[in-house]
Amino acid sequence: MSPLPAAALVLLAAPLAALAFGFFVTHRVRPRTTHLPILASCAAVAAASLALLGGALGGASWSGRLFTWISAAGVQVHFGLLLDPLSVSVLSMVAVVGFLIHIYAVGYMRHDAAFSRFFLYFHLFFFAMVGLLTSDNYLQLYLFWEGVGLASFLLIGFWQHKPTARAAAWKAFLTNRVGDVGFLLAILLLFRWTGTVAFADLFSNPSLLSSQKAFIVGFLLFWGACAKSAQFPLYVWLPDAMEGPTPVSALMHAATMVTAGVFLLARSYPLLERAPGLLPFIALVGAFTAVWGAVGAFFRKDIKRILAYSTVSHLGLMTLGRGGGGVFPAVFHLIVHGFFKAALFLCAGNVIHGLHDSLGGAPTATVDDAGGLRASMPMTFAAFTLGAVSLAGVPPFGGFWSKEFVLAGAFGTPALAALGLLTALGSSLYIGRMLFLTFLGRRSWQKGHAAHAHEAPPVMWVPVLLLSLGGALAGFLAAPLARLLGVEPHHASHTVTALSIASMAAGFGLAWAAADLAPGGEPAWRSRHPALLEAVESDFGWQPFCDRAAGAVAGAARFLGDIVEGSIWDPGTEDAAAAFPALSEVLGRRARGILNDYALLMTAGAAGLAILVSLCF
Amino acid sequence: MNAELVAWAAASALFSIGTAFLLLRRQLVAMVVGIELMVNAANILIVFHAVRRADPQGLAVALLALAAAAAEVVVGFALILSMRNDENEAPESSHLRELSG
Numbered sequence: 001m002s003p004l005p006a007a008a009l010v011l012l013a014a015p016l017a018a019l020a021f022g023f024f025v026t027h028r029v030r031p032r033t034t035h036l037p038i039l040a041s042c043a044a045v046a047a048a049s050l051a052l053l054g055g056a057l058g059g060a061s062w063s064g065r066l067f068t069w070i071s072a073a074g075v076q077v078h079f080g081l082l083l084d085p086l087s088v089s090v091l092s093m094v095a096v097v098g099f100l101i102h103i104y105a106v107g108y109m110r111h112d113a114a115f116s117r118f119f120l121y122f123h124l125f126f127f128a129m130v131g132l133l134t135s136d137n138y139l140q141l142y143l144f145w146e147g148v149g150l151a152s153f154l155l156i157g158f159w160q161h162k163p164t165a166r167a168a169a170w171k172a173f174l175t176n177r178v179g180d181v182g183f184l185l186a187i188l189l190l191f192r193w194t195g196t197v198a199f200a201d202l203f204s205n206p207s208l209l210s211s212q213k214a215f216i217v218g219f220l221l222f223w224g225a226c227a228k229s230a231q232f233p234l235y236v237w238l239p240d241a242m243e244g245p246t247p248v249s250a251l252m253h254a255a256t257m258v259t260a261g262v263f264l265l266a267r268s269y270p271l272l273e274r275a276p277g278l279l280p281f282i283a284l285v286g287a288f289t290a291v292w293g294a295v296g297a298f299f300r301k302d303i304k305r306i307l308a309y310s311t312v313s314h315l316g317l318m319t320l321g322r323g324g325g326g327v328f329p330a331v332f333h334l335i336v337h338g339f340f341k342a343a344l345f346l347c348a349g350n351v352i353h354g355l356h357d358s359l360g361g362a363p364t365a366t367v368d369d370a371g372g373l374r375a376s377m378p379m380t381f382a383a384f385t386l387g388a389v390s391l392a393g394v395p396p397f398g399g400f401w402s403k404e405f406v407l408a409g410a411f412g413t414p415a416l417a418a419l420g421l422l423t424a425l426g427s428s429l430y431i432g433r434m435l436f437l438t439f440l441g442r443r444s445w446q447k448g449h450a451a452h453a454h455e456a457p458p459v460m461w462v463p464v465l466l467l468s469l470g471g472a473l474a475g476f477l478a479a480p481l482a483r484l485l486g487v488e489p490h491h492a493s494h495t496v497t498a499l500s501i502a503s504m505a506a507g508f509g510l511a512w513a514a515a516d517l518a519p520g521g522e523p524a525w526r527s528r529h530p531a532l533l534e535a536v537e538s539d540f541g542w543q544p545f546c547d548r549a550a551g552a553v554a555g556a557a558r559f560l561g562d563i564v565e566g567s568i569w570d571p572g573t574e575d576a577a578a579a580f581p582a583l584s585e586v587l588g589r590r591a592r593g594i595l596n597d598y599a600l601l602m603t604a605g606a607a608g609l610a611i612l613v614s615l616c617f
Numbered sequence: 618m619n620a621e622l623v624a625w626a627a628a629s630a631l632f633s634i635g636t637a638f639l640l641l642r643r644q645l646v647a648m649v650v651g652i653e654l655m656v657n658a659a660n661i662l663i664v665f666h667a668v669r670r671a672d673p674q675g676l677a678v679a680l681l682a683l684a685a686a687a688a689e690v691v692v693g694f695a696l697i698l699s700m701r702n703d704e705n706e707a708p709e710s711s712h713l714r715e716l717s718g
Contacts (some may be wrong), residue, residue: 593717595648595710599639 004064005055007048008081011091011134013129014044022120031116035106036124040100040436045130046095049088054090056484063136063200070139074195081198082136085484086331091133091169096470097255097342098126098501100463104346105247107459108353117160118245125151129256135265138187141267145228145260149176152257155248156241164344168243168482169181174236174550177225183264186220189213203270215275221268222282229261231319232289235312236539238547239296240366242304246349249304250405253311254342262318262334266327283323283410287419289318292539294426298433298514299536300344301366301419305350306434311341311390313423317406324416325409327541328487333479340390340471342397344431350377350456351438367437376454379461381439386468388435392428393504398474399427405478408492425503425510432511624665632658643709645697649690656686 018041026034052062062083070077082090102122109118113315129146157169190197194208202208209217225231230238238258242249250260260483265272265282272278293313300306314337321329352365354377374381390397403424410416455461482489492500526533538544618688631654650681660679667675 591717593714593715594643595645596643598641599648603636603640 001061001063003503004062004081004083006428007051008062008064008083009133009369010048011081011130012127014041014048014532015123015130017041017440019120019123019127021278022116024156027116027120029038030305034116034119035102038119039099039102039106041123042099042126043093043125046099049091049095049611052088053092056083056085057480058596061085061088067574068611077137077139077197080136081134083134085486086266086327087133087351089484090259090261090266090334091130092256093338094126094133094259097338097467099128100252100433100467101247101255101346102126102343103249104250104349104460105245106561108247108349109245112245112561114158118155118592120468121151121158122248122251125155125251125256127489127577129260130241132260133286136199138190138199138547139300141264142183142187145224146180146469148228148257148260148430149173149180152176152241152248152252155252156244158248162243163562165243168237168240171243172237172248173548174606175234178512179224180221180232181224182222182226183224184306186217186224189220191310193217197483199267206270209271209274211274211276214271215243215278218272218275218278221264221271222285223280223507225261225264226285227261228264229258229315230289230312230321231261231285231315233542235289235293235315238306238312238545239305242302246345246352249308250342250349253546254338254344255309258311258315259334259338262315262322262330265319269322279323280321280413283413283416286316286319286323287410287416288316289313289418290320290423290482291426292316294423294430296536297430298426299533302364303367303370303434303438304345304364306367306430306531307341307348310344310427310430312339312531313427314391317403317420317423318502320410320416320420324403325490328482328488328489329402329409331485332481333406333523334480335477336390336398336471336474337401339467339474342389343383343387343464343468343471346460346467347380347387350464350522351379351459353456353460354380354454366432370438372440377439377456379455379465383434383461383464385437386472388431390471390474391431392499392507394428395501396475397472398477399471401478402474403490403500404497406492407496411492412498419606421503425507428504428507429511429514432508433515434510436515450501470600618703621665621669624661628658628661629672630658631655631661643711645700645708645710646694648710649697652693653690656682 018037021037022034055062063080065078065080067079068076068080104120105119109115112118120161125148128144128151131144132141132148135144150611153173154170157165158170159165186195190202193213195203196202227234227237238253241252241420244252255305272282286598289377290313293311293316297306297309297313300309318330318333318337321333349364350375351370354373355369386397393400393403407417407420407424410420476487535541633658635651635658639648639701640651641651642651644654660682663675663679663682667673667679685708697708701707
């Protein structure tokens with residue numbers, strides 16, 4: 001560990017300076033130029049993290065204290081930066097992807113009245129994520145974790161005039177709070193049991209926590225990660241979170257929000273490893289979430305919702321990778337996924353943008369609105385295809401390699417292997433269906449929406465194409481990343497590779513059959529099973545159940561507010577308060593206003609005090 | 618031992634007389650005199666113990682208290698004199714009745 005280089009300070013200083021300048025100067029003087037300082041800060045962060053990545057590949061890692069944050073009896077928390085191979089590799093992906101999405105957002109939000117406010121929130125999101133990745137202790141990580149949560153709340157509900165956006169923002173915020181309770185409890189238990197929350201102390205000294213205590217802390221950390229990284233059962237907020245502007249969805253799904261939980265688990269791996277039985281449990285939850293998300297994605301029609309469920313599914317794969325094969329598969333899939341998922345979301349944004357005139361200003365589109373866009377949006381089509389093959393795991397594109405590592409880790413357990421292969425099939429199934437329905441086919445029954453589609457401006461398709469190329473070529477990152485993390489990647493056997501390619505191909509075939517590109521409305525299989533569609537639409541009852549649970553909590557709060565406070569507490573305190581004026585009314589009539597009376601009272605008071613003091617001491 | 622008894626007795630007597638003046642007399646000048654007696658009772662004890670401990674700081678405090686008392690008397694008497702009415706009666710606390718309930 002070497003002391004912090006200047007580039008490390010840029011990571012936090014540049015976004016802070018850009019946010020301050022943007023908020024105090026450009027937001028007030030020239031709101032349409034707020035993106036300029038913010039893009040400069042993104043470029044600085046991206047350059048700094050790539051410089052650090054170069055150093056890290058040369059074997060360096062850095063850590064250092066900036067200041068003492070909390071110093072009280074027995075509790076010392078320092079604010080510091082930890083730039084080890086794990087944080088630097090994830091940080092580089094986040095910085096590069098985040099930078100490209102920022103550029104895209106300039107084009108996408110150009111006509112929005114609240115352009116300046118959007119960029120301030122957007123960059124706050126980015127800043128919080130950079131801070132989260134570079135934290136050197138759990139409490140500091142928690143600070144930025146909540147910062148990410150706050151920024152996501154502001155951005156999901158960015159179009160405040162829409163009730164659905166407001167509801168989605170609250171849903172995301174409240175669901176994340178449920179998870180944050182777990183994280184907070186983990187931090188408090190660490191304080192109580194070990195007296196420290198610094199990663200360096202906790203991980204270098206295994207004797208601090210017994211394996212039972214490590215299990216409890218690890219489980220609570222996983223509970224927190226479940227909400228942030230949209231694992232079953234706390235994933236419910238993510239599909240709704242696409243109510244925000246599309247660049248927000250891209251940033252959230254690829255770089256900043258959902259990767260936070262995966263990163264937290266990767267960071268805590270030395271702790272999770274020591275907890276008996278925890279990693280298999282995490283792997284199982286991840287595998288289940290992966291299949292669950294894939295099923296959800298296959299039946300949806302809203303293009304952003306399909307991608308949202310696909311994120312749930314792939315986050316499940318990352319969690320499966322963590323539980324099954326260690327840090328490397330999870331982090332590698334996180335990085336590859338960051339590239340292609342950002343590209344896919346921004347393509348969806350381009351489609352919405354291209355169809356804008358015919359959608360009547362709706363913030364999202366369904367696969368029925370689109371169709372045959374291949375000819376009118378060639379660049380977006382190219383980018384989407386690259387992203388889709390990457391996601392589906394077509395060799396030799398990025399997702400193929402990362403999925404191989406995840407499956408290789410999972411193949412020790414038959415159940416995990418089956419669920420992993422099912423996810424591989426499901427991935428190509430839903431993304432193939434989306435690709436075919438949106439960009440291929442001549443579907444004359446689409447009310448002519450697609451006929452008026454137009455390609456997005458270059459500021460929007462260039463970043464998308466770069467991102468999808470990044471995702472497609474991400475296979476090259478496997479070897480450097482493995483060297484960086486100091487692991488020997490566990491290559492999949494030929495059987496695994498063959499099975500995964502077979503599932504992928506089967507998925508595409510099924511997708512072609514299910515998409516039913518012939519003109520004539522709904523594919524026959526959809527109209528034949530309305531009950532099934534209804535069940536999937538509500539996630540087999542899980543979404544309504546969560547709504548009811550939230551409603552019950554709100555009902556309890558209303559009971560406390562209306563009955564306990566309104567009928568019992570408030571009248572009681574009001575009566576008590578009214579007694580004081582009445583008492584002074586009575587006493588006041590006794591007062592003659594003569595100085596001697598006051599002198600007598602004062603003397604009596606002083607004498608009483610003196611007696612009291614002499615009795616006590 | 619004896620000297621201490623005398624000092625405490627004198628101080629207590631002065632303090633009690635001062636308190637009685639303050640509480641019982643209605644004439645404002647007499648009330649101020651009562652306050653001065655109480656201050657001086659405290660001062661006697663301070664000087665006595667400063668001398669016994671040979672502590673010059675205690676004497677300094679006593680001097681400071683004297684100076685403060687003198688200044689307080691000047692302000693107090695000036696206020697009381699300004700209350701005199703045309704008949705030249707001595708001002709009494711019963712003349713000040715604004716705080717009456």
